[in-house]
Amino acid sequence: MKRNIEKNAKLTDFFKRLKKNEEDGNMGNLPEPADSDENSVTITHSACNIDSTPSTSTDSYFPTENALETFNNSNNLAIPTDNVPSSSATSATPSENSSVTVIHSAYPIDNITSVSDSETIDYYQKVFDIGVVKESSEITEFQKYKFLKESWYPPGNYQFPFSEHNKNNKIVKRYLSFKHLNTYEWVTYSHLKRGLFCKYCVIFSKPKDSKQLKGLTLEPIIKFAKLLGSQGCLENHNKNKYHIEAVLDAQNFIKSFENPQADVRNQLHKSRASQVSENRKRLKPIINSILFLGKQNIAFRGHRDDGVINVDENVSETNEGNFRELLKFRVESGDETLREHLRTSSSRATYVSKTTQNDLICCIGEEIRDAVIRRVNAAAFYCIIFDETTDVSHISQMSIVLRYVDIDMKEAREDFISFVDCHEENFSLDEDTLEPILNGKVLARTVLNVLTKLGLDLKKCIGICTDGCSVMVSKKCGAVEEIRKCIPHAVPCSCYNHALNLAVSKSSTVHSVRNLIGTVKEISSFFTASSKRHFVLKHITKTELKSVCETRWVERHDSILQFKNELPNILQALDKISLWNESESAKKARNFATALRNCEFVITLCCLANIFSITLPLSNLLQTKNLDKKQANDVVSITLLTLQDKRDDASKYYLSISNDAKQKLKEINVEFSMPRITGRMVHRPNPTVSSVDDHYRITVFIPLLDSIILDLKDRLSENKLNLYNxxxxxxxxxxxxxxxxxxxxxxxxxxxxxxxxxxxxxxxxxxxxxxxxxxxxxxxxxxxxxxxxxxxxxxxxxxxxxxxxxxxxxxxxLPVSVASSERSFSTLRRLKDWIRSRMVQDRLNGLALMHIHRGICSSLNVDDIIQRYASQKNRRLEFVI
Structure with missing residues (x-):
């Protein structure tokens, strides 16, 4: 109370000095006071023009700082220009002879792709703009409290709207100002509706006649004449009976929200607190079961998993799914609370249905995501890592990962945030979209929308990392450049792993290497396509052949190194299969054995294995999370220097490779020789040398080194390795x-x-x-x-x-690789397989967060999950006191 008195005294003194300056003529070109009479009125409602003139102030109109302005400038998000009331409050209506024209001037933003109404409402809910209450069908008690205590208040540099009035054939402007907001503590300005509301009446009024409640309650006041004074519409509203009742309701609500023990319901029903505690105990074993299955990535549902769980039956004829069976197992293990709940609860309040599963999984996922976001907000900076793939149900899934430095551990972290359905996020089935293309602008808008919904500060984003495909990194219309239009200080970061993998793949341009890679792939497929052939190979080699995988970077190296070591055993298996009565397998095995018993094949295999043994440590290191860009650059430079040394002194290094190849040739009884030399050769190299070693050094080893070195230098150039000093x-x-x-x-x-x-x-x-x-x-x-x-x-x-x-x-x-996004895709394949291909997006995200963030999942407070679950909507059982 004392603080309010002091505040009112300061405001009174300020307006006295303001009036004195006005009388002395020191006010400049201030508009006339907004409280005067007029006859003929033309009202122009102009919104604050925050985009037409660049502002040098660091203040922003919203708690998310300049995120809203940044989105407007980037053509990715538009402030809604509709939903502006077409009439004002009845208390501010001009006389009958007045001529009134209301012109709604929206934000002067051109070429803007507007977001949906639901996204707009979600955004204004986060900043607690009172105007959004009229757009929401239902608000929670927590939101009511926030709107009452922390409703949005314009900053000092805010440009209020004004109305233009025709007074004696002269246009005068009536500005809204802080004076109107500070005179009555219930007056609140809405940036969304561009007008004044009474925050108490908006939330707590119970209208009997909608006409009397339009101004300040159902609709905002957008005419700023006759606001103050004894006959002003604000004073008239302050005396209304429904307003006084709303104020009392608001005061009682705030008191009970801040002190639940004083809630009238708790005072009248002493057993309510005990019942709420009992209900929470009933829900905890269900949540713990969901946490267990989610962390272990175990499927929940069975073929038939509806209805009441009969805890008295020890054996069920049908498979009810892992979730219901786990609940039965808990009951059998002695969980009496769960037994009593399943036995006595109503069939509509068991909280084990698929709908309840989805709600609880979403709540758990939100708790995990909030824990990650708190750590990100505590860091000074963060970077975005994202990639896109298609899942088993043919949905385009974007994985978004945030990289930041943990301030407590002082180590870099890369944490998965969400999977996003790119088409569902950007295209609607109601729209007449001819071709829903996922271009750079669409992908960039998807990422920015996620960051905004999470409440992340775009100023703290200092890096963007993706793979090297054109839709991501194109200088003209790539996703990275589109994001940088909103976040110009964020630097693009290349994925070193993709660059290395593509450089290794590029080595197949060498004739002999291309033939070798194709042969290795076909032999690997030959053994895995048949159980009989696979049995023979496994019996001889005691292991399985790794395929030359296109996406798993390390396996490309491992497959070649393994094939070289197991070459004699592979030939032995092929020789056995070639003697089978099954003609198809025998024919292919004989052809493969002939291809392997070739001097050029063996020498090429040894050369490629020698080079891959150098690039393999680099590929492994680049996939680690706690790796900074300087350390990655050092390892890349060392690898390139090592390869360059081999190229500069090729004769010396090839000698050891040749000796290794001769040993392999001896094991498989193949002569060390070179191909036949002809006068004119078109399809393969034909150097005029007499030595076999010189022939393969010139035709295989040196071209292979040149291809990998040049491609690595091109893909990891100085510009892409830039550390910005x-x-x-x-x-x-x-x-x-x-x-x-x-x-x-x-x-x-x-x-x-x-x-x-x-x-x-x-x-x-x-x-x-x-x-x-x-x-x-x-x-x-x-x-x-x-x-x-x-x-x-x-x-x-x-x-x-x-x-x-x-x-x-x-x-x-600064990130060096998108390996974390690729790892999340591996989780996606394990999580959403063909059995669970119809999983909805929210359930997918909740399960993915539980499985990926096992540490956070294990440390969650079940009471917080119940609190979030209960606050979503009214439940049949009460879980909140």
Whole structure:
């Protein structure tokens, strides 16, 4: 009460001084007061033009900062321009002789792709704009409390709408201002409806006559004349009986919400709290069963899983599914609470149906996602990693992963957030869409919509990582460039794994390598296509052949290395099969054996295995999560140098490969020889050399090295390996740089990332430069010097080097691979197989989050899940006190 008195006193003093300045003529071109009489009125309702003029202020109109403005500028999200009331409150209606024309001026945004009404309402609900209450069919008690206590209030730089009035043939403007909002504490402005509401009446009024409740309740006031004063519409509304009743209802609601023990229902029914506690105990074993099945990725439902669970039957004739059978097992193991619940509860309140499963799975998924988002919000930066695939039910699924630095563990994390149905998200069956193409703009809009719904700050997004396909990385219309239109400071990050895999695949342009890869694939398929042939191979080799997989990067290396080691055993298996009476298998086995007993094939296999043994460690390392870009660049550089050394001294390195090949040829009884030389050769190399070693070194080894080295350098060029000088903060680099090089690098960092520091560039430069000099001096006498960002971040004292700590966190946050998205696709294939192909999207996301985030899932509080489940809608049993 004292605080409100002081606040009102300050406001009164402010408006007194404002009036005095106006009388003295010091107010400039301020509009006339909005409380005067007029006869003929023409009203122009102009919304605040936040997009037509760039604002230099760092304030924003919404808690999500500049996300709304960023979306408008990116042509991805439009503020709704409809739903503006066509009439004002009855208390502000002009006289009968008045001529009234209402013109609704919407946001001046051109070429905007509007989102659906449901998405718009969801957005305004997050900022608690009171106007959204009239668009929502039902709001929860928690939302009511938020609208009453934290309803959206315009910031200091907000441009209020105005109305134009024809007064004595002269157009005058009547502006809405903070004075109108501060005079009555129940007055609330809606950015969505562009007018004034009474927040108490909007939520708690019980109209008997809808006409008397239009102004401030059912519809906003959009005419800003005659607002204040004894005859003003605000004062008239303040005296209305229905308003006074709504205020009392609101006060009682707030009191009971903040102090549930004082709720009248609890006072009248002392047993209610006990009943709620009992209901929660009944639901807990059901939730725990869902958590267990979700973490283990076990299917829930059976062929028939409806109806009441009969806990008295030990054996059921039908398979009721894992979920219901697990509940029976819990009862048999002594869970008396669950037994009593299933035995005594109504058939419509057992909470074991498929609908309840979906609701609880969604609640668990939201709890897990919220836990991840809290960690992301606690970090200074985050990066987006996304990829797209088609699942078993032919739905285009986009996987979205966030990379950030855990401030507690000081390590990089890559956490899965959601699967998104790209077509369902962007196209409607009601629309006449000729061809729902998933181009760069559509994929970018999908990602940005997800980030906005999660409430993530787009200013903190500093990197975007995808694979190398054109729809993602095209400079003209790729998804990355479309996202950067909204987040210009986010840098594109190439996927090193895809680059390496494509470079290895490109080696098949060499004639002998192409033939070898094709032969290996066919032999692998030959053995796996028949149980008889597979039995023979497994009996001889004691293992299974790995296929040359197109998507699993490591298996491409492993398959060649394994084939080289098992070559004699594979030939033995083929020889046995070639003696079968089954002509088809015998014929193919004989042909494959002939292809393997070829000198060129064996030497090519040894050359390829030798090179793959160098690229395999790089492929494994690039798939790790806790890997910073500086460390990845170092390993890529070392790998390229190693391959280049082999190319520069090919004779020396080929000698060991040749000896290995000769040993293999001896084991399979094949002569070491070169192909027949002719005068004119068109389809294969034909060098004029006399030595067999020289022939294969020139025709196989050197072309293979050249192909991989050139392709790797092209795909992982200096531009794609760009560290934006962030590696200057790594001590092993810092101590070898001159002061001038450090200063130049700092300026380039500030130019590339202008939003990471609150100060201006010059002040930030001076502080970073000072810290860098101390940082460099500190490591001069040390022996064990960190050589990557992760290690340096752990050694950096955040209080002593705050700016260097931020730069190191920025370096560690940049992703090097989309391996986490690819891993989520592996989860998708395990989760949504052909048996569960009709799974709905919300259930899929909940189960995926439980399976992927096992640690978070195990630490969830079941009471929080019940609280979320109960707040969604009214339940047959009460779970909330």
């Amino acid at each position: 962030l590696h200057l903060c790594v001590p092993s680099v810092t101590k070898n740089k001159t002061d001038e090089e450090i200063y130049q690098g700092i300026r380039q960092i500030l130019e590339q990332f202008p939003t990471i520091f609150e100060e201006n560039d010059e002040m930030s430069f001076q502080k970073i430069a000072s810290e860098m000099l101390i940082w460099k001096k500190m490591w001069d006498a040390e022996q064990n010097i960190p050589d990557n960002g992760i290690t340096a971040l752990k050694e950096c004292n955040k209080h002593l080097f705050p700016y260097i700590s931020i730069l190191l966190e920025l370096l560690c946050c």
